[in-house]
Amino acid sequence: MSETLAFTRTPSVAETPTHYCPGCQHGVAHRMVAEYLDAENLAEKTIMVTSIGCSVFLYNYLRFDSVEAPHGRAPATATGVKRVSPDKVVFTYQGDGDLASIGMAEIMHAANRGERITVVFVNNTVYGMTGGQMAPTTLVGQKTTTSPAGRCASTEGAPFRMAEIVAGLGGVAFSARVALNNVKHLAQARKAIRRAFEVQLAGQGMGFVELLATCPTNWKMTPVQANEHIEAAIIPTFPLGVFKDIAKNAGAC
Amino acid sequence: MSADGRIFVKGNEAVSMGAIDAGLKGYFGYPITPQNEIPEYMSLHLPKAGGAFVQAESEMAAINMVLGAAATGARAMTSSSSPGVSLMQESFSYMATSETPCVVVNMMRGGPGLGDINTSQGDYYQATRGGGHGDYRTPVLAPSTCQEAYDLTREAFDIAFRFRTPVMILGDAILGQMKEPITRGVPRPADPAESADWGLSGAKGREQRIFRSLFLAEGVLTAVNQRLRAKFEAMASLARCETFMTEDAELVVVSFGSIARIVKSSIRKLRARGLKVGLLRPITLFPFPAEAVAAVARQGKRLLTIEHNMGQMVDDVRLAVCGIADSAFHGTLSGTIPTPDEYEAAIEAALTGGSK
Ligand SMILES: Cc1ncc(C[n+]2csc(CCOP(=O)(O)OP(=O)(O)O)c2C)c(N)n1
Ligand code: SF4
Ligand SMILES: [Mg+2]
Numbered sequence: 001m002s003e004t005l006a007f008t009r010t011p012s013v014a015e016t017p018t019h020y021c022p023g024c025q026h027g028v029a030h031r032m033v034a035e036y037l038d039a040e041n042l043a044e045k046t047i048m049v050t051s052i053g054c055s056v057f058l059y060n061y062l063r064f065d066s067v068e069a070p071h072g073r074a075p076a077t078a079t080g081v082k083r084v085s086p087d088k089v090v091f092t093y094q095g096d097g098d099l100a101s102i103g104m105a106e107i108m109h110a111a112n113r114g115e116r117i118t119v120v121f122v123n124n125t126v127y128g129m130t131g132g133q134m135a136p137t138t139l140v141g142q143k144t145t146t147s148p149a150g151r152c153a154s155t156e157g158a159p160f161r162m163a164e165i166v167a168g169l170g171g172v173a174f175s176a177r178v179a180l181n182n183v184k185h186l187a188q189a190r191k192a193i194r195r196a197f198e199v200q201l202a203g204q205g206m207g208f209v210e211l212l213a214t215c216p217t218n219w220k221m222t223p224v225q226a227n228e229h230i231e232a233a234i235i236p237t238f239p240l241g242v243f244k245d246i247a248k249n250a251g252a253c
Numbered sequence: 254m255s256a257d258g259r260i261f262v263k264g265n266e267a268v269s270m271g272a273i274d275a276g277l278k279g280y281f282g283y284p285i286t287p288q289n290e291i292p293e294y295m296s297l298h299l300p301k302a303g304g305a306f307v308q309a310e311s312e313m314a315a316i317n318m319v320l321g322a323a324a325t326g327a328r329a330m331t332s333s334s335s336p337g338v339s340l341m342q343e344s345f346s347y348m349a350t351s352e353t354p355c356v357v358v359n360m361m362r363g364g365p366g367l368g369d370i371n372t373s374q375g376d377y378y379q380a381t382r383g384g385g386h387g388d389y390r391t392p393v394l395a396p397s398t399c400q401e402a403y404d405l406t407r408e409a410f411d412i413a414f415r416f417r418t419p420v421m422i423l424g425d426a427i428l429g430q431m432k433e434p435i436t437r438g439v440p441r442p443a444d445p446a447e448s449a450d451w452g453l454s455g456a457k458g459r460e461q462r463i464f465r466s467l468f469l470a471e472g473v474l475t476a477v478n479q480r481l482r483a484k485f486e487a488m489a490s491l492a493r494c495e496t497f498m499t500e501d502a503e504l505v506v507v508s509f510g511s512i513a514r515i516v517k518s519s520i521r522k523l524r525a526r527g528l529k530v531g532l533l534r535p536i537t538l539f540p541f542p543a544e545a546v547a548a549v550a551r552q553g554k555r556l557l558t559i560e561h562n563m564g565q566m567v568d569d570v571r572l573a574v575c576g577i578a579d580s581a582f583h584g585t586l587s588g589t590i591p592t593p594d595e596y597e598a599a600i601e602a603a604l605t606g607g608s609k
Contacts, residue, residue: 044457049321059463065453067324067464068351070343073317076309080321080329081453083305084279088325088455106317109310 010038012063019057023223025180025213026055029093029122032186034062036193037089046089049078051103053095054128054215072103075110078117089200091118097127100136100160107166114171114205118196121162121208124215125234132218136160139237144218159237163210167243173205174198176242179212181230188240195245204246212238259434264424265290265332267399267435268358269298271406272330276443278304279322279329281315283337286370287426288360291332302440316341316357320348323355324464326452328410328443332358334426335376336367338384345419346385350466350477352451354413356406358422360429363587372426373587374512377565380423381539388478390485393421393538395509399433405536407438412491414447416484423538425561427511427590494542495534496549498524502531504604505549507570507580508559509535512591516559519597523604530600538566543573550578557581557603561591 009015012034018027037043048064050056052071059066069077074092082090099107099121107119126144127133134147137159141150151159167175174196178189189211196207212234214226221229254260262270269291272280280295292308299306305322309315315331322329333341338359348355361376363369383389392412396402402424409420453462468474497517499505508516513534523530533549535542550556550573558567558580570580583599585591 043455045455047325047453047455056467059461059465063456063461065456065462067321067453068347068466069317069320070347073313073320073344076314076317077321077324079307079314080279080281080318080323081325082321083307083318084322084327084329085325085454105310106314109314113307 010035012038012043014061014063016060018061020054021217023214023216023226024054025211026122027061028180029120029211029213030058030061032190032193033091033093033120036190036197042089045087046091047081047085049074049081049090049092051092051094051098052129053098055093055095055122056129058093072098072101073106074098074103075106075115075117075119079110079113079115082115082117086116089197091120091197093120094122095128096121096123096125096135096137100162108169111166111169111172111206111208114173116200116203116205118200118207119209120193120196121210122213123162123210123238124213125159126215126218128215128218132215137162139233161238163208164243166208171205172208172244173246175208175244177210177212177238177240179230179235179240181212181214181227185240192242199246255434259436261432261434262399263290263430263432264399264402264428265360265430266294267403268332268406268422268424269294270437271403272356272410273298273302273304274438274440275407275410276328276441277302277330278327278443279319280304280331281307281309281318281322281329282331282333283309283312283315285334285337287362287429288332288334288358290429291358312337312340313344316344319355320344320353323348323353324453326448326454330356330358332360334360334362335364335373338376338379342385345391346383346387346389347466348419349383349389349391350387350481351464352417353419353464354417355419356409356413356422357419358406358424361423361425368587370426371588371590372511372561374425374510374561374565375587376423377538377560377562380421381541381569389481390488390539391419391421392416392488392491392540393423395423395536395538396428397510397513397534399428399431400435402428403435403437410443416488417451418484423510425511489540491537492540492542492544493536494545495536496545497532497534499531499533499549499554501529502554503529504555504557504600505531505533506557506559506600507533507535507546507566509538509566512559512561515591515593516596518593519600522593522597523600528601528604530604535566541569541573543569546570546573547577550574555581555603557583557600559583559596559599561585561587
């Protein structure tokens, strides 16, 4: 029996096995970003700012020049990169704990300043790397290792809807939420990632894309169950959509 | 500007000019007294000199903007004062490990806690012991005049790039706020070659470059630490100090920064009264000029360390002369501004009464 490859590896994805759990969608997110940058011939001018979370070894999987930011600070580090190298393509890749908890100030201010960067935000509703603790995006009622009875909205707050919050800030040119759980959503995700970079390249402001992604391990589900869980439980709290997309020819100061 | 080309500036302005003349490409900072003249000066002058100025949302953001800019090979810096520098420590540790060169200015203020906005030397330990988590050191330069603030800031960038390390300028409220004439040198743009083989520019025609500080594979972190240790040891060549009237002195005071200037005044007064006292002023605090201090002790001169804290540098003085001699200590505390009279009395007491 001969094998047929469903897709080829885009050159910016390194030929190395990842450390991700079966069914984890970090790898899918990595690949989609790399595919866009390769398709547009941007890989050679890309500088990637990695963050602290399960994707901390991103620089082993994507072959871009990289700087590892401390937990939560990637938007500040990306600001530093971009301000001295305005001709480079700069993006951060951050989890929900990184971006919406410890790094909340950095993302808010970078967005508000309209840093010409792209933010790839992977929301899996838990702190994956540290073993599944409650995240700022954990659903109300969701059981985690630090919310054993389920997240309680009246004492732990409701989950932050970052794509909507970020869309409300003046410096943001594009903000959308997409999911990685089925073919239709992947097509939307591909489009959103493209727009999130296009606004950077056009100098219009920050491009922000939130990707709803699985963490089967900490959700204690099979990969298939995790995909269904995104549809049934996560999307109702985190609606998909484009929350801001400024006109393609909009100016900037 | 005076006829001889000198300009009359505050220490904070001198630092800013030194940085711009050294080819600064990015300044990122958050307001805190007594260093606000630095971001103010930078916001006006750095863009004109072709660099980027960003007022950051916090000191944590500021130092991580420095990390990003510096990783591209650009000359980048931040400045702050004690509480703000505490907030930056995690990133100093990352940058020391990922070997990212930058300059950080700490114009120390009174502490601990929110303290006050007057002068202090309370951050000596923090500055010279790395400050953040883990096993690392960074060079620390301690100017005592506005001219030296200008010169050492310029030089700090060269050291940062030579060793690929964060470098700290450790000043204080007195240095930052006092005005003195300085001679400004000729601006020199940074040499692009200094970062050509490690700066991030996009992986074009070469392998990707990575600034990282996480090493989980067996043995790798040990190897990184061995390389870092060798570098910290090589920094010993930077050790430098000024000596003043030590030749025939019976007692030598060890003191740094602006406090050493007050001590100098006291020494002049004591000399005028015929007392044989001198000053050894460390200019580098890390590496500490231990050899120079030990040499003084070997000549049989007594030592007195004077600091504007409860006794921090005195540890380094005692380590330098361990087995040869000891050092007496006189400390004034944050919250007061020390006077030449007080130090004069302390030096005289140490000279006539021996160690106290
Ligand atoms: C200053 C600091 N605090 C805490 C940690 C521990 N830590 C590492 S990853 C992480 C959470 C990551 O969660 P998230 O950003 O959601 O990424 P995921 O692993 O889920 O992809 C934490 C708290 C750290 N490395 N640094
Ligand atoms: S713990 Fe979760 S986020 Fe981390 S690799 Fe496993 S599945 Fe992915
Ligand atoms: Mg997460």
